[in-house]
Amino acid sequence: MNYLSTRGAGPVGLDTALRRGIAEDGGLFLPDELPQFGIDDFDGAESIESIAVRLLTPFFAESDLQDSVTDIVAETYGFEVPSVKVNSAHGEFSILELFHGPTAAFKDVGAGFLAACLSRLEGDVSRPLTILVATSGDTGGAVAAAFDQRPGMRVAVLFPEGRVSPRQEHQLCCWSDNVLSLIVQGTFDDCQSMVKGAMSDAVLTREHRFSSANSINIGRLLPQSSYYAAASLQHFRRTGNKPSFIIPTGNLGNGFACVLARAMGLPIGEIVFATNENRTIADYFASNSWQPRSSLQTLASAMDVGDPSNMERLRRLLGDAESLRQTLSVISVSDAEIEATIRQLHTTSGMAICPHTATAVHTYNAMPDSDRRGADWICVATAHPAKFESIVEPLIGVTVPLPEELALLLSRPASSQLIGPEVASLAAALS
Ligand SMILES: *Cc1c(COP(=O)(O)O)cnc(C)c1O
Numbered sequence: 001m002n003y004l005s006t007r008g009a010g011p012v013g014l015d016t017a018l019r020r021g022i023a024e025d026g027g028l029f030l031p032d033e034l035p036q037f038g039i040d041d042f043d044g045a046e047s048i049e050s051i052a053v054r055l056l057t058p059f060f061a062e063s064d065l066q067d068s069v070t071d072i073v074a075e076t077y078g079f080e081v082p083s084v085k086v087n088s089a090h091g092e093f094s095i096l097e098l099f100h101g102p103t104a105a106f107k108d109v110g111a112g113f114l115a116a117c118l119s120r121l122e123g124d125v126s127r128p129l130t131i132l133v134a135t136s137g138d139t140g141g142a143v144a145a146a147f148d149q150r151p152g153m154r155v156a157v158l159f160p161e162g163r164v165s166p167r168q169e170h171q172l173c174c175w176s177d178n179v180l181s182l183i184v185q186g187t188f189d190d191c192q193s194m195v196k197g198a199m200s201d202a203v204l205t206r207e208h209r210f211s212s213a214n215s216i217n218i219g220r221l222l223p224q225s226s227y228y229a230a231a232s233l234q235h236f237r238r239t240g241n242k243p244s245f246i247i248p249t250g251n252l253g254n255g256f257a258c259v260l261a262r263a264m265g266l267p268i269g270e271i272v273f274a275t276n277e278n279r280t281i282a283d284y285f286a287s288n289s290w291q292p293r294s295s296l297q298t299l300a301s302a303m304d305v306g307d308p309s310n311m312e313r314l315r316r317l318l319g320d321a322e323s324l325r326q327t328l329s330v331i332s333v334s335d336a337e338i339e340a341t342i343r344q345l346h347t348t349s350g351m352a353i354c355p356h357t358a359t360a361v362h363t364y365n366a367m368p369d370s371d372r373r374g375a376d377w378i379c380v381a382t383a384h385p386a387k388f389e390s391i392v393e394p395l396i397g398v399t400v401p402l403p404e405e406l407a408l409l410l411s412r413p414a415s416s417q418l419i420g421p422e423v424a425s426l427a428a429a430l431s
Contacts, residue, residue, distance in 0.1 A: 052226035110220030115146035123152030186421030224257030250303030
């Protein structure tokens with residue numbers, strides 16, 4: 001299968017697209033043609049793993065990895081992705097829990113898959129590939145967990161001093177020797193420019209083999225379609241109805257993966273993106289004018305994105321705002337609405353949800369009655385509430401029990417280095 005840049009460059013094969021992350025013209029890779037599936041193409045595939053293998057195999061045509069799809073998928077999903085029924089004051093819906101991976105957020109799926117692919121393509125014990133990640137939270141932990149202890153691979157995680165919660169910091173610092181945890185005396189933007197600086201530094205790039213694992217890599221996007229495929233097929237087989245999804249959205253990677261699954265023929269009804277107060281996508285849908293801006297800080301911090309990069313893919317696949325509005329919708333949710341939703345769902349259903357998941361549940365609650373009853377709704381839960389305990393616990397008045405995977409991480413010893421906000425400090429830490 002060939003992959004083309006959203007800006008025209010290419011075609012390249014999957015392996016090159018995975019290695020490069022971003023196309024040479026600055027665009028994002030997309031397959032030149034989407035495979036098409038009927039429901040019966042998945043006959044006999046019950047588990048999420050076996051559905052994922054059928055869905056993803058065509059994307060590996062002519063790749064060096066084409067005989068490893070089953071193993072790659074097995075390494076991606078070492079955990080359940082349950083769909084849980086909720087009886088709320090507003091009606092009955094389901095929550096698709098994407099947070100049972102090693103760092104309790106959906107990013108474990110994409111990071112795990114990319115790590116399984118890249119370590120097979122690029123792992124070299126004599127000259128490790130060094131993955132550089134700047135993070136303000138969830139991404140760094142998922143990437144560190146995915147590459148932890150993989151031979152021939154190394155990760156440097158950079159995050160800003162004092163800007164992540166103690167629990168989050170622990171998750172960024174509790175890994176084996178091949179993960180370097182670097183606390184930067186600066187901001188998230190400093191971390192990002194250090195990564196960019198190192199990757200374009202002539203001396204450093206001779207010394208190290210660098211790569212990145214950011215969310216625009218096609219290797220993080222594709223596997224995310226597989227949980228939508230599995231959830232929609234399982235629902236359709238049980239009820240004969242296509243479920244509709246409400247997806248907490250920031251950079252639009254998770255939401256776009258659902259759009260891809262529907263475009264490939266999976267039984268998915270409506271798709272609604274729930275954003276926080278960062279209104280770039282919502283304003284585009286309403287006004288036809290694309291106006292990226294700086295991000296606002298909200299309670300759903302992993303969705304604080306003012307210039308969502310995957311919009312470039314969405315527009316390439318489906319066209320501009322006018323066509324997008326035909327098959328997709330967007331709701332922007334305020335911090336006050338997030339808080340009220342967390343409180344209310346706990347009161348009525350005894351269920352704790354994270355602030356990101358709350359944007360989806362609010363969207364369900366706020367729909368006109370007829371829309372709510374007119375479809376089988378699945379709200380996507382992107383992180384475990386215990387990851388955001390300082391927001392959730394005061395609202396619901398009880399402690400959120402730690403899930404096993406997080407308890408395990410928090411019991412491991414942590415270590416890190418504090419470095420200055422310059423490329424030279426990063427270079428010294430890497431040597
Ligand atoms: C990253 C993240 C999101 C946003 O996902 P996108 O793919 O960037 O839209 C939502 N919730 C959580 C918990 C996240 O970590």
